[in-house]
Amino acid sequence: LDFPNAPGGHYFYASGSAEQATVDGGGAGKFVRTGRTFASGGFVPVCRFYGSMSPGPNSHFFTASASECEELKAMQVTPTPASTQQWNFEGNGFYSVTPVADAQGQMQCMAGTQPVYRAYNNAYPKSGGKNPWDSNHRYSTLRADIDEMISKGWTSEGIVLCAPISPA
Numbered sequence: 001l002d003f004p005n006a007p008g009g010h011y012f013y014a015s016g017s018a019e020q021a022t023v024d025g026g027g028a029g030k031f032v033r034t035g036r037t038f039a040s041g042g043f044v045p046v047c048r049f050y051g052s053m054s055p056g057p058n059s060h061f062f063t064a065s066a067s068e069c070e071e072l073k074a075m076q077v078t079p080t081p082a083s084t085q086q087w088n089f090e091g092n093g094f095y096s097v098t099p100v101a102d103a104q105g106q107m108q109c110m111a112g113t114q115p116v117y118r119a120y121n122n123a124y125p126k127s128g129g130k131n132p133w134d135s136n137h138r139y140s141t142l143r144a145d146i147d148e149m150i151s152k153g154w155t156s157e158g159i160v161l162c163a164p165i166s167p168a
Contacts, residue, residue, distance in 0.1 A: 011138045013060065015040050015094040038116050038141045038163035040094035046161065047072070048093030056085050057123060057135030064098045064161050085124075097162040109162035114141050116161035119149040 012031050014020045023031050040046075047069035051057030063069050072087045080088060099107040099115065109115050116139055123135040138149050141163060150156055 011136060013062065013093075013139060036140055036142070036145065038114070038139070038161075039166050040096060041164040042095045042097035042113075042162070044096055044098050045092035046094050046096050048090045049087035050090050051087055051135060052080055052085060055083065057087070059134050059136045061087055061135075061137060062093055062139065062161075064096050097164070099159045099162050107159040109159065112165055113162035114165050115143075115159040116141055116163050117143060117146040118157040118160040119146045119154040120157055121149075121154050 012023055012028060014023055022028065024033075044064045046062050046064045049061040049063075049072055051059050051061065061072075063072075069089075073089050076086055076088060077084055080086065096116070097110065097113050099109050102108045107115075119138045121136045121138075137157075138145065138154065139161070140146055146154075146156055
């Protein structure tokens with residue numbers, strides 16, 4: 001489920017009903033549901049990371065890319081030093097299907113699934129220092145949601161997951 005509008009404009013994603021209830025009850029800040037959802041399911045574990053609260057990135061990050069997951073795990077320092085900005089591996093958040101590259105190198109989803117796009121708010125730009133907000137990613141099956149984020153200065157990261165299409 002997609003919970004935006006927290007302090008700092010963050011989006012929160014939770015696949016478990018207990019965590020969703022905690023977020024609905026204000027246990028993670030003031031999040032309000034958008035009504036956007038995508039189904040979990042598939043054969044690929046989606047790694048769930050949480051950024052260090054201080055000094056940041058103070059946000060969750062999900063990836064179905066095995067290489068991206070392993071890269072972030074390898075950079076993690078344990079126990080987390082208070083001065084280190086890092087993504088801390090929390091386990092697998094849910095299961096999904098990974099996109100595959102077509103003949104032109106464009107990521108596509110297989111039949112029976114739909115693309116889940118990811119956008120990044122550029123809190124830690126590749127060009128240098130941290131912006132005055134925490135990192136956050138938006139995940140959506142609707143390209144229009146991602147285009148809206150891009151219009152606000154976010155960066156599109158393309159199709160990163162393929163969600164099962166729920167039967168009608």
